[in-house]
Amino acid sequence: MRAIGKEMSRNRLSVMIVAAGLSLAASVSAADFSYSGDDGPGFWSELDPAWSACAGTAPDARQSPVNIGHARFDRNLRPLALQSYPTTIDMFNNGHTIEQRYEGTGSFIHFEGRDYELQQFHFHTLSEHTINSERGAMEFHAVFQDRSSTDKLVVGEIFEVAGKNNRFLQVLIDAGLPRKNGATTVTSTPINLADVLVSTSSYFTYPGSLTTPPCSENVTWIVLAKTAKLSQSQFLAFRRILGNDFRPRQALNGRVVRFTSAQHGEDRDTDWSGENIAE
Numbered sequence: 001m002r003a004i005g006k007e008m009s010r011n012r013l014s015v016m017i018v019a020a021g022l023s024l025a026a027s028v029s030a031a032d033f034s035y036s037g038d039d040g041p042g043f044w045s046e047l048d049p050a051w052s053a054c055a056g057t058a059p060d061a062r063q064s065p066v067n068i069g070h071a072r073f074d075r076n077l078r079p080l081a082l083q084s085y086p087t088t089i090d091m092f093n094n095g096h097t098i099e100q101r102y103e104g105t106g107s108f109i110h111f112e113g114r115d116y117e118l119q120q121f122h123f124h125t126l127s128e129h130t131i132n133s134e135r136g137a138m139e140f141h142a143v144f145q146d147r148s149s150t151d152k153l154v155v156g157e158i159f160e161v162a163g164k165n166n167r168f169l170q171v172l173i174d175a176g177l178p179r180k181n182g183a184t185t186v187t188s189t190p191i192n193l194a195d196v197l198v199s200t201s202s203y204f205t206y207p208g209s210l211t212t213p214p215c216s217e218n219v220t221w222i223v224l225a226k227t228a229k230l231s232q233s234q235f236l237a238f239r240r241i242l243g244n245d246f247r248p249r250q251a252l253n254g255r256v257v258r259f260t261s262a263q264h265g266e267d268r269d270t271d272w273s274g275e276n277i278a279e
Contacts, residue, residue, distance in 0.1 A: 032095075033213050041247050044213050054215035056250050062217045063250035064208030065128035066257070071204055074258040079201035080155070080222065081110040084118070084194040088187065091172065095181035096212065097122040097245055098238070100172075100191075107193060109144050109153060111220065116144030116153040118193065125239045127158045128211050128246045129223050136227060137161045137235050139246070141211075142193055152210070153220045157197060162229035168196040169234050179241050199226040206257040211247045225259065 031048035033039050039047055045055035056063040084107045091100050099122040107118035120143050127136035136158035144153040159166070168191070175187045202225040209217040 031213075035096075035243070035245050035247070044215065048213065051213040051215060053209065053217055054213055056215070059253060061251070061253055062207050062209060062255060063215060064211050064219065064221060065130075065247060065249055066206065066208065066252055066255075067130045067133055067249050068204050068223060068257055069132050071257040071259040074260070077203075077205070077258060077260040079260075080203065082194065082197070082200055083108055083110075084192055086190040086192045089172065089175045089189050089191060090184075090186050091175070091178055092184040093178035093181055093241070097124065097242060098177055108147075109155070111153055111222070114151075114153075115147050117147055119143050119145050121193065123238055123242060124211075124246045125235070125242045126244065126246050128249075129156055129158065130249060131158070135246075138230065138238060140196060140228070142197075150216075151218045151220070153222065155197070156221065156223040158223070158227045159230045159235075160227045161232050161235050164229060164231055165234055166196075166228065166230040169230055169238075173234060173237050177237060177241055196228065197224065198228045199224060202226055202260050204257050204259045206252075206255055208255075209250075225261075 031039075031051070033044050033047060035041065041054070045052050053061070053063070055061075085105045087102060087105045087107075089100065091098055093099075099120050101120050102118045105118065109116050109118070122141055122143070124139045124141070125137065127139035129139060130136075138159040140157040140159065142155040142157075144155070146152065171189060171191055175189055176185045178185045204221075204223045204225060206221050207217075208219050208221045209215050210219055
């Protein structure tokens with residue numbers, strides 16, 4: 001009996017050691033990041049070997065976000081084919097942003113022959129993309145996943161402060177934005193992604209990356225050309241929680257930003273090339 005007891009004790013000790021080792025391994029591999037200091041954007045690539053793409057130093061790196069200051073008109077681009085269904089509010093604070101989760105709503109986007117399913121949307125203050133080097137007050141990202149690969153498509157909407165409340169954002173604010181890391185807000189209030197997108201017919205698109213670690217370069221970016229509006233109080237409601245959670249602009253490295261209308265240059269006073277892409 002003593003032998004059996006000793007054996008059971010040894011087994012329990014072994015399990016405890018293995019569990020401790022797994023816990024340590026998880027804590028070592030699950031590196032965290034921030035937007036300033038020693039674990040800010042300039043050091044992301046050093047925090048975890050899996051985040052090496054965040055360095056963005058390769059001549060052909062395709063990191064995001066970028067400045068949109070010179071784009072090429074592509075007559076083949078069409079209004080976004082978005083199919084969006086209502087869902088209830090399910091927001092959480094992941095320590096870096098406020099994110100709304102989607103599961104099985106059937107919402108998707110079809111773009112250039114591929115279908116992408118809506119996974120989540122989240123926010124950055126200030127905006128990550130810039131237009132002619134001008135940064136917006138906030139940027140909304142709707143993240144879609146390709147149904148047959150790991151590739152993603154992200155629709156970005158830049159917000160400007162302009163007096164009136166934004167109805168979509170106010171619904172989220174009224175529900176209670178999750179203020180602290182790990183906090184959640186779940187209500188039966190319905191929301192629809194289509195209600196926040198000002199115009200899906202005019203946009204810029206380019207090949208890029210996630211703007212947070214691991215900075216994977218498998219993202220098709222769509223940045224809507226028409227900015228959305230929000231009030232000063234709404235901006236502050238997000239800014240007080242998020243702070244500065246935007247990644248600095250990355251080099252284009254020869255990538256072409258395409259856009260949908262030759263009139264964008266007139267509308268936005270931007271330096272578009274006006275050059276057509278052949279059909």
